Amino acid sequence: MTGVTLCRQPGIQIGMKSAAASIRVAREASGLTQAEVARGAGTSQPAMSRYERGTAIPSKHTLDRILAACSKRKPRPRDVLLANRDKVLELLRSYGATKVLVFGSVAGGRTT
Numbered sequence: 001m002t003g004v005t006l007c008r009q010p011g012i013q014i015g016m017k018s019a020a021a022s023i024r025v026a027r028e029a030s031g032l033t034q035a036e037v038a039r040g041a042g043t044s045q046p047a048m049s050r051y052e053r054g055t056a057i058p059s060k061h062t063l064d065r066i067l068a069a070c071s072k073r074k075p076r077p078r079d080v081l082l083a084n085r086d087k088v089l090e091l092l093r094s095y096g097a098t099k100v101l102v103f104g105s106v107a108g109g110r111t112t
Contacts, residue, residue: 019063020054026070027052040069 027037027048034048041048042065043058050056051066058066081088092100 019057020052023048023058023063023066023070024052026067030070030072031074031076032070032072036074037066037069040072041065 027034030037032040034052035045038045038048041062043062047056047058048066051058089100
């Protein structure tokens, strides 16, 4: 399987397995699902699955779109909570909460 031309440009050889692994690693590192990457790349989730399994080879243009979509990482929940800490605490206090323990170090302003 290796040595199959993936990028339709002279001199560029990427095997199906390495393309599949590259797509999967990029997607997993982004924290996105196949469906989320597919939406961002203008393709379908079933196509993403085939690309990751190595049973289909995306065109260079599609591969570029997939990798670009993978570069848009999901924010980590901790970062979202930290950025909105005061709003969340204010909302909870408006409902009578006096001791919010759910957020742990984030609520305390520590980022451990």
